[in-house]
Amino acid sequence: MALRVPKSNSIQLFKDGYKVSSGIDEAVLRNIEAVSELSDTVRTSFGPNGRNKLIINHLSKLFVTSDAATILREIEVVHPAAKLLVMASQAQESEMGDSTNLVLILAGELLKKAEHLLIMGLHPSEIIQGYELASVKALAELENLTAHTVPSPPTLESLTVALKPAIASKQYGTEDILSSLVAEAALIVMPPNPANFNVDNVRVVKILGGNLSSSRVVRGMVFGRETEGIVKNLEKAKVAVFTCGIDIAQTETKGTVLLKNADQLLNFSTGEEKHMENILKEIADSGVKMIIAGAGVGELALHYLDRLNIAVLKVLSKFDLRRLCRVVGATPLARLGAPTAEEAGFVDVMETTEIGSDRVTVLRQEKGETTKTATIVLRGATINLLDDLERAVDDGVNVIKALVKDGRMVPGAGATELELARRVETYGSGLRGLNQHAVRRYATALEVVVNTLGENAGLETSEVVSRLYARHADGGASWGVDIEGENDGTLDATVAQIFDSMAAKSWAIRLATEAAVAVLRVDSIIMSKQAGGPKIPQQASGQDWDED
Incomplete structure (x- = not known):
């Protein structure tokens, strides 16, 4: 007869005040829920038709912007899993200066798809393995999608074409003026070896009054x-x-x-x-x-x-x-x-x-x-507008920094992500084992770019995605979303000269996958009691900013 040792319910492992959450329900699914909420917050700001967020930070400073890097910098995210996504986005910002929002929405969508697989009974390890396989495949296929290359040394025309999509995603409608200003300033300070281009040599001075057409580049x-x-x-x-x-x-x-x-x-x-x-x-x-x-x-x-x-x-x-x-x-x-x-x-x-x-x-x-230094003198009606224009210029300068190192560009307007989704789906269908489900979910998650662009532009996304899949199946790998919706919601990104930096896209896919995998690897959250000290004064409840 086996000896039965009774279990004690009074074992205290941690100090009073510790909070412990573990298991699929308490830790993993809650983490996914928090990350999804953060992803959905910035998702509406993605693309040229992205909506602005009005943020008032802890110093009561007002920001009106659709730039994901600025939004994340000014809001104080406290959830530990959501912080992992914020760090991945910040890594993208420091490395490339562009595609920060892509990291957030792709990582959020990957975790939403993982939630369905977890509920179906798949183990997190199988999902992680599938996501890593899909990421390697997507990055390998990305190398084959080059549609345009910026010459070295770059010309004014080639830089203007390359900058338009990046600036349009922040300041839609003013991309022609801003891209030509940034390209002109960059060429003034461009060293004989373009790889040594220093973003700090392009400065911005904001002068209130006038309008954007009065802006100009000044040598010095x-x-x-x-x-x-x-x-x-x-x-x-x-x-x-x-x-x-x-x-x-x-x-x-x-x-x-x-x-x-x-x-x-x-x-x-x-x-x-x-x-x-x-x-x-x-x-x-x-x-x-x-x-x-x-x-x-x-x-x-x-x-x-x-x-x-x-x-x-x-x-x-x-x-x-x-x-x-x-x-x-x-x-x-x-x-x-x-x-x-x-x-x-x-x-x-x-x-x-x-x-x-x-x-x-x-x-x-x-x-x-x-x-050598060049200064872009920006004119505008309000301080908030000038601040947002400056952020768009900074993104443009960072895109140039990435392009002088790697001039390869892939079709924009969601065309690249949809083509990768199609190829990863085909790859997943040929796999055996449970990780094929994760690979195919990864392919579906890549469609989030096309869906978001369509939603923010007010298009019927399901119809647009169906048309795009039909175009891509016929060999049209450069067909993407027409945000102006003049035809059937689709356009050839190569003909429309909408290109994205391959290096920025590659880093975004890699960082989004790593962030999603890092969240899925967590099975317990152990939070200690907050340190003592003076309490932060709480804002009066029901305060209406319009009454100030």
Whole structure:
């Protein structure tokens, strides 16, 4: 007779306050539900017809955008499984700068399909194996779908064509103007070896007023303010950069000065003035014709600088100051004094021009690969519009960075995903074993791009997908969704010149699969009690933003 040991129900493994969820129902399916909710949130913002989200962050700053990277950065996702998707999307943003929304919606759709398989009784390991097989097959087939290649070195026309779809997904209707601006700015700073293209050399300055058609590209670095003194234009000038203020030195502690007569008062202020004059004269004697100040400029100092015919520009952003040092080749100095030959920089042209009703200062270098800078001056009616235009420009510049390394492009408008879905489905049908179900579900999940583009454009998605499958079966691998719906909701992406970067697409598929697999591998969630500390003040319930 076997010995039966009674089980105790009072074993406490963790401290009080721990929460433990485990098993298919409590952990896996709940994780999938959370991820699906996040995916559905950003899904409506996908593509040219994507809707904007109005986000008010913890600092009460307002964002109106359809850019998934910005949405995820400003909303505070707390669910651990959803955070895995956020991290995958951030990896795509840092690597490629584009297709962040594709990672989210594809990973979300993969997990929705996995949910059906789990309910049917498949083990998560079989689903993971099937998804990994399908991902390898999809990436291998992606290599065979090249429809266009950006030449090296790129031309203005080839870059404009390549940028239009990426910018249209953020700013539909303005892609022609923005893509030509970004392409022009990129070519100004393009080094002899395009692979060394630096995205930081393309800057954006936003000036309120006017409209987008007034935007233009300026060679050099543009600052939205004019110089402080009377000198407004310079050529071939030596530059000194100071991070400190240019003013009479102040003591760190309070002091008392006892003055007994008028002469002492006069001599006291005269001594300070003489000291300031001597310092600025030393700077002028070293050949410096322009000073960049990282802090305030005193009136007395400005008076002497004007007498010495030295231009002064105030740059309060330390990031802009750092970029400016790279452009002029100067070392930022923390003390006021004459710079050495190694510390001083040089600028070919400094000029003050008028854009709209605003006066701006332009610093330009005529030669030199590393010091070349181009600035896109954006005009618009509201700050939110300008911010969104800037995000579209940043995406465009990042697309160029990816294309100069790998110029291959695949058909856009959902054509590539649908062709991959068709080929992965065929591959899955030939497999044996339970993982074939996961491979075929993976193929169905790839249709989410076509479905989302159709839904956001207001098309009948089931009919459009059926027509596209018929086109692709006849060998039309480049047929995608016509978001304008002028014909039957389909168009040839190659003829319409709608292309996506193959590298960005490849990274998105890889990262979405990895994120979905990472969520499926989790079978328990163990959450500790939150650390103590002051409570975060809660927002008053029922607060209406319209009443503020």
